[in-house]
Amino acid sequence: MATSTPSSADLATADQAPSATPAFSPLYQQIKGLILQSLEAGEWKPGEAIPSEMDLAARFRVSQGTVRKAIDELAAENLVVRRQGKGTFVATHSEQHVRYRFLKLVPDSGDEGPAQRSILDCRRLRASAEVARSLALRTGDPVLQVRRVLSFGGVPTILEDMWLPGNTFKGLTAEQMAAHQGPTYALFELEFGVRMVRAEEKIRAVAADAQQAQLLAVDEGAPLLSVERLSYTYNDVPMELRRGLYRTDTHHYRNDLS
Structure with a gap:
């Protein structure tokens, strides 16, 4: 699936020094939005693993820390689930602990x-x-x-x-x-x-x-x-x-x- 991404120059600059202008969202929020676009488009199905933080960082041309912060928010909102030693997975209502x-x-x-x-x-x-x-x-x-x-x-x-x-x-x-x-x-x-x-x-x-x-x-x-x-x-x-x-x-x- 083709996903639109900010330019490498824009992301690199934002990664180093986030803009103080209120009109711009923090970089990790932009990355969160791009991951949400992929989830909405069905690039990764419920229950499937999403790419690693390293792979996503390379894909979006940002630091791994920026990707981690975006995923932290997605996990806090129950959109993805982190599994120790296995990776991060798209949350699903089929899992026993979230069924109801x-x-x-x-x-x-x-x-x-x-x-x-x-x-x-x-x-x-x-x-x-x-x-x-x-x-x-x-x-x-x-x-x-x-x-x-x-x-x-x-x-x-x-x-x-x-x-x-x-x-x-x-x-x-x-x-x-x-x-x-x-x-x-x-x-x-x-x-x-x-x-x-x-x-x-x-x-x-x-x-x-x-x-x-x-x-x-x-x-x-x-x-x-x-x-x-x-x-x-x-x-x-x-x-x-x-x-x-x-x-x-x-x-x-x-x-x-x-």
Whole structure:
């Protein structure tokens, strides 16, 4: 893949004496941006090793220290993973320790194992103004809408609606989602080359309406946790709008803050 790089003279000068002009970003940030471009273009797939710091330094004509600082930031943002003695790898949702990084609902006690998924609906439609705005689309653009129930230990616990850009996820079917054993985001990586790298959430308390109560096996009016999530791939491109209703009678929402 052809990647545009700053000229060797520009990078060499910046490497020695970073500009004090606010309009210019630090050199390591420029290198970080170039690495992000390669990640977004799929030059290195999730789970694959990226070139060594030495190779990247030669490629971008900068010092190894500058590359290391750029990679440090990418690692802090969970975009790449350093492995002692093995190198640096593109982070993936298939790895055990990050499988449910975006799912913060945990059982009050014990380990309930993976979720059982029931796909209730999967259809292509035209984006409403609200969905289009969230996904940076135009009103009427094609989107894929999926509704499903996630159960733990046979108990329906989460009711989710998700909207995905139709052109990006062309061909995704209910059967494909139901058959995939791992995390949904790992399916997106494997089949569509889309990696969710960060998410924003809005959380509020709501009461279950009649349909929601039936699907989650609770009484109408039972308290639920409403979680709206907007997930992004590289360079802050929105790729999924998800609205979930969580039962919290046997689970709680947990977030580690640092």
